[in-house]
Amino acid sequence: MSAGRQIFAIIRKDIIAELRTKEMVVSMLLFILLIMVAFRSAFGELGDITEFAGGLLWIAFLFTSLLGLNRSFVHEKDEGCLEGLLLSPVDRPNIFLGKMIGNLIFLSIVELLAIPLYITLFNLSIKGSVPLFIAAVLLSDVGICAIGTLLSTISINTKLRDMLLPLIFLPVSSPLLIAAVVATNKIMSGATGPEFEPALDAIKLLAAYDIIFLLLAYALYDFVIGE
Amino acid sequence: MKRTITILLLTGGALLLTGLALAFLVAPTAVGQKGVEIFSQKIFYFHVPVSETSLLAFILGAVFGVLFLVKKSPKYDFLSLAAVEVGFVFGLLVEWTGIIWTRAEWGVWWTWEPRLTSFFILMLMYAGYFVLRSSINEESARARFSAVYSIVAAVNAPLTFFAIRLIPSVHPVVFDSSGAHMEPSMLAAFLVSMFGMLIFSTALILIRYQLQTAREELDYLKNEL
Numbered sequence: 484m485s486a487g488r489q490i491f492a493i494i495r496k497d498i499i500a501e502l503r504t505k506e507m508v509v510s511m512l513l514f515i516l517l518i519m520v521a522f523r524s525a526f527g528e529l530g531d532i533t534e535f536a537g538g539l540l541w542i543a544f545l546f547t548s549l550l551g552l553n554r555s556f557v558h559e560k561d562e563g564c565l566e567g568l569l570l571s572p573v574d575r576p577n578i579f580l581g582k583m584i585g586n587l588i589f590l591s592i593v594e595l596l597a598i599p600l601y602i603t604l605f606n607l608s609i610k611g612s613v614p615l616f617i618a619a620v621l622l623s624d625v626g627i628c629a630i631g632t633l634l635s636t637i638s639i640n641t642k643l644r645d646m647l648l649p650l651i652f653l654p655v656s657s658p659l660l661i662a663a664v665v666a667t668n669k670i671m672s673g674a675t676g677p678e679f680e681p682a683l684d685a686i687k688l689l690a691a692y693d694i695i696f697l698l699l700a701y702a703l704y705d706f707v708i709g710e
Numbered sequence: 711m712k713r714t715i716t717i718l719l720l721t722g723g724a725l726l727l728t729g730l731a732l733a734f735l736v737a738p739t740a741v742g743q744k745g746v747e748i749f750s751q752k753i754f755y756f757h758v759p760v761s762e763t764s765l766l767a768f769i770l771g772a773v774f775g776v777l778f779l780v781k782k783s784p785k786y787d788f789l790s791l792a793a794v795e796v797g798f799v800f801g802l803l804v805e806w807t808g809i810i811w812t813r814a815e816w817g818v819w820w821t822w823e824p825r826l827t828s829f830f831i832l833m834l835m836y837a838g839y840f841v842l843r844s845s846i847n848e849e850s851a852r853a854r855f856s857a858v859y860s861i862v863a864a865v866n867a868p869l870t871f872f873a874i875r876l877i878p879s880v881h882p883v884v885f886d887s888s889g890a891h892m893e894p895s896m897l898a899a900f901l902v903s904m905f906g907m908l909i910f911s912t913a914l915i916l917i918r919y920q921l922q923t924a925r926e927e928l929d930y931l932k933n934e935l
Contacts (some may be wrong), residue, residue, distance in 0.1 A: 633858075637855050641855070661874065
């Protein structure tokens with residue numbers, strides 16, 4: 484079995500399981516909507532939140548991705564599927580890529596539904612370039628899923644289980660959060676010229692973060708997935 | 711080993727005290743841009759060495775983490791833990807000295823200044839390291855996970871520092887590409903402190919390592935009984 488087929492098989496398995504229950508995407512989306520209501524309660528008096536719209540969006544996405552990342556391994560662990568995966572003739576790093584791409588697909592679907600809702604509910608608009616906005620979001624997602632898949636594999640194998648993930652995932656993903664917020668804020672507010680410089684730097688940083696942690700997680704996954 | 715530690719502790723301690731003495735008695739008080747003497751700059755001789763040492767200890771923790779994953783010897787796990795522990799304690803000192811300087815110079819206990827913020831995130835990241843360690847009973851898994859996390863955390867540290875730079879800063883910059891901006895006697899005091907701090911922290915890491923090894927031996931003997 485080639486690497487591509489191995490990875491695809493794992494993704495396919497996760498997608499089929501999700502299509503049967505639809506629990507992950509639905510609960511993640513509901514969670515984002517609830518966070519938006521909380522935002523409204525917290526910042527409703529301000530009226531216009533254009534200034535930090537990107538920041539709020541990323542708080543919602545980061546916490547939602549925590550939910551999804553935990554789910555993706557709780558299943559495997561509870562049903563004993565993880566042992567099955569380890570016994571199957573799949574290379575360990577390919578398990579990482581399969582799980583990561585699966586997580587990325589679910590997170591992207593949730594965001595695809597959530598972003599238009601967010602823009603409508605809070606009366607916002609993307610004043611800058613929309614393709615660049617999508618690129619920034621996708622780059623951030625890749626980083627979130629790369630480091631998140633590695634760390635959720637670790638946390639699910641500890642006594643604290645899903646309690647531990649936020650404690651290690653949030654600080655490690657902080658560069659990503661900062662860069663994603665800077666980029667989306669600048670693009671949404673339609674900054675130009677020197678005002679826009681930080682956004683480009685942020686996008687470069689996101690790309691660097693993704694490459695570094697994809698390689699690192701790929702290399703280290705063998706050590707966390709089991710003896 | 712014991713003798714080495716004693717020698718390192720004494721040398722490090724002596725250098726640290728000499729450095730501080732030089733800082734307060736020999737080095738001139740720094741003069742700010744407005745021609746006013748800034749006494750609070752004296753903290754620089756302690757604050758900077760302590761922060762550099764803290765970062766180095768974290769890097770060392772990751773290096774031992776890599777060595778553990780390659781060689782699978784528990785020795786490297788203990789060394790990695792010892793380095794992270796020392797890095798963390800020094801990091802607390804960095805935060806504390808940073809805070810009192812901020813209070814003296816800017817009149818507030820805390821400001822979300824980039825460097826303060828990135829160090830704060832770094833400390834939270836390593837706090838997670840200890841939580842991770844304590845939530846795994848099985849030794850080999852604990853060592854493997856900690857090693858992986860120590861590598862991830864150390865790689866993430868510079869990224870955090872870069873990311874925070876996307877927001878403009880007001881931290882004084884003393885060292886840049888053109889060299890150090892200070893008088894020779896100041897540089898001397900700083901370098902003596904810096905070396906003292908490095909030697910002293912090495913001794914601390916070795917002490918923690920010995921303690922871990924002794925603990926391990928004790929457990930083994932208990933099981934024998």
